[in-house]
Amino acid sequence: MHFLRRSLTGLILLSLTLGLLAYAGYVVSASVQARMERTPGGGARDEREFAVKVILATPQTIAPTLTAYGEVQSRRTLELRAKAAGTVTLLAEDFEEGGQVEAGQLLVRIDPADxxxxxxxxxxxxxxxxxxxxxxxxxxxxxxxxxxxxxxxxxxxxxxxxxxxxxxxxxxxxxxxxxxxxxxxxxxxxxxxxxxxxxxxxxxxxxxxxxxxxxxxxxxxxxxxxxxETEIRAEFAGALSEVAVDEGALVSNGEQLGTLIDRNALEVAFRVSTAQFARLLDEGGQLRRAPVTAVLEASGARLTAPGTITRASAAVGEGQTGRQVFARLDAARGLKPGDFVTVEVAEPPLTQVVRLPASALGSDGAVLALGEDGRLEPLAVTLIRRQGDDVLVRAGDASPELAGRRVVMQRTPLLGAGVKVRALGDAAAASGEATDETSEMMDLSEERRARLIAYVEGSRDMPDAVRTRLLDQLAQSRVPASVVARLETRMGG
CATH class of the missing domain: 1.10.287.620 (Helix Hairpins)
Structure with a gap:
């Protein structure tokens, strides 16, 4: 009897365990089914498709701009020094820091009695x-x-x-x-x-x-x-700097009293690499008098001054590299000697080049272009210049297939050869709706809009405020393209 009672107890416990396991399996299965029902497109997914922004590669003639950094300086700077020792008996009213003087104006007089x-x-x-x-x-x-x-x-x-x-x-x-x-x-x-x-x-x-x-x-x-020599006069019109004397002061022979700077004879000295310097030479090996623009930006203010390259340094300084180039500035309003400016030099125009965002060019020297079946194809290009956030690549004989192709504007680790993508606006164009790839707003088909709304409503990790804002945007007739791209990237196609 004792053995029978223990056997029945074991069978009961085993039945309860199996029942609990079955119930757990049912709960898990129901949860998975509910999750799959909330996922757009059901449980079966198509091949993952990425939404990308593209740009049409159009060969054109572009004049590159060489960007360097330099310092503004004056071509005519005169140190005002006392040629006689004695007491300063007269100072001009404008003999002060930043004072503007004219040519021949009396600046300082030293006691002339002796x-x-x-x-x-x-x-x-x-x-x-x-x-x-x-x-x-x-x-x-x-x-x-x-x-x-x-x-x-x-x-x-x-x-x-x-x-x-x-x-x-x-x-x-x-x-x-x-x-x-x-x-x-x-x-x-x-x-x-x-x-x-x-x-x-x-x-x-x-x-x-x-x-x-x-x-x-x-x-x-x-x-x-x-x-x-007891009178010091201005040799030319300019501005005074480093003034270090007062009326009644006792000065010695050769003592510096200030500096006279010609405000109308400014130039900018900037250093470029040897390769950049080679692009500034003409066919005869002489430095071209290329136009330049000196730009000073500070606290939202932008001061510009046009100029022309005049000469280059005769030798490379000790411990220096590249070449130092000098450009004479014309009408340099607001610029002062000592300003650190950005120098933009106009280079000769380049033909048959394509301007692309710098993010479109990969480290392998290739760009990704859309194929006929919507898949990405790598195209090798020749980098000609870098222009800020853009690059200039050769579209002639080196890469004839680049002309007229749609190139991905921004490469990511998820994009590569053979990946299926959809250019923003292609789906709407296929359904017959007007779409502008370059516009920031885009139209959506009803099916595409429903998928996006279902994804936003079913996303549990999205804050309520963000969900409400996205639903309001998706309810509009035209939706921001960046919002659509971001949501479809999270959806996986």
Missing amino acids: ARSARDRAQSDLMDARAEAREAARALELAEDELSAARDQAALQERALQRQRDLEERGVGTAAAVETAELAAAAARGTVLTRRQAALGAEARVDQAATATSRAEIALAEAERRLA
Whole structure:
């Protein structure tokens, strides 16, 4: 009996266990069936189809823009330095940071008392030298007159000596008279020599006076220059910077008082890679005078200045790479030296290229194009340029099949060769409804709208506010294409 009772208890427990397992299986089966009923399309699914945005590849002629970064600087910058030591007695009203001055305007005056005194002494010395020169000229004239008189006297004595000799030969004169005449002639010749020496001395005095006058004139010019150096004037029109002096300050010779910058002679210096620099050369290897645009953006403000490339650096700096290029700016309103700007350089136009979003080009150098059966096909392209968020690819002989094809605008890890996709708007076009692929809004067929509404209503992990907003959008006649693409991606086709 005891064995029978235990056997019956075991059978009862086994029956209960089997019943519980059967009930659990029923509950699971019912839950799966209910879930499958809520899923659009029932339990059987078709091949997964992705909704993608496409762009028509159209070959065209495009002028690329080379983008670089550079610094604005002035071609004419002058350091204002004191050429004389002393006290600053005058400062121009505009001699301040950012002051605008005109060419030739007096900026700073240093106490000129010492320089003026030196100039006056130099003038006095010059007057003395000129007086000495006049006196030497008069002495030379007198010495020349005395020399002329001495020569005349010597000639008379020579004629008297000749007469005495003639008388002696005729027996009329005496030897004593001849000797007296000879002594007188010799004395006259000695007087001529003395007068010649005096004339030479007067000439030397004139030369010395001329030298002294020239030296005095040089000293006066130097004194006037030193007096002029007590005034600092603007060499050209511009703006002042780094002003470091006040009225009454004591400055030393060579001390920097400020910097004068020509506001109308600005240029931008920017560095490009060697490959980019090669694209700026013409057929002769010379740097093209390509147009550039300097752009400064700050806090929503955008300042632009057109310009032209003028030259390139003669050598590559130590530790630098690429090439440094300079471009002269025209009408650079608002730009200042030291601004860090974006430089846009216009390159020669390129023919037979296609502009695509950068996200359309994969790391393998290919894009995905739609085939006739709606499946993706990889197409190898040649990358020509990168232009911000876009790329320029060759559409000529390198990839003739790219022209006219619809290319996926954004590649994702889910997309690849052979994947079936649907371009946004294709389903509506197939049902005969008007659709614009480039529009942000699109029409939906009733079947497609019902599938989307069923998916939104059956999604349990979606917040109520988001579900309500999506249902309101799907109830409209035209639905945002981005909403449709997002929902169909989550649905898996």
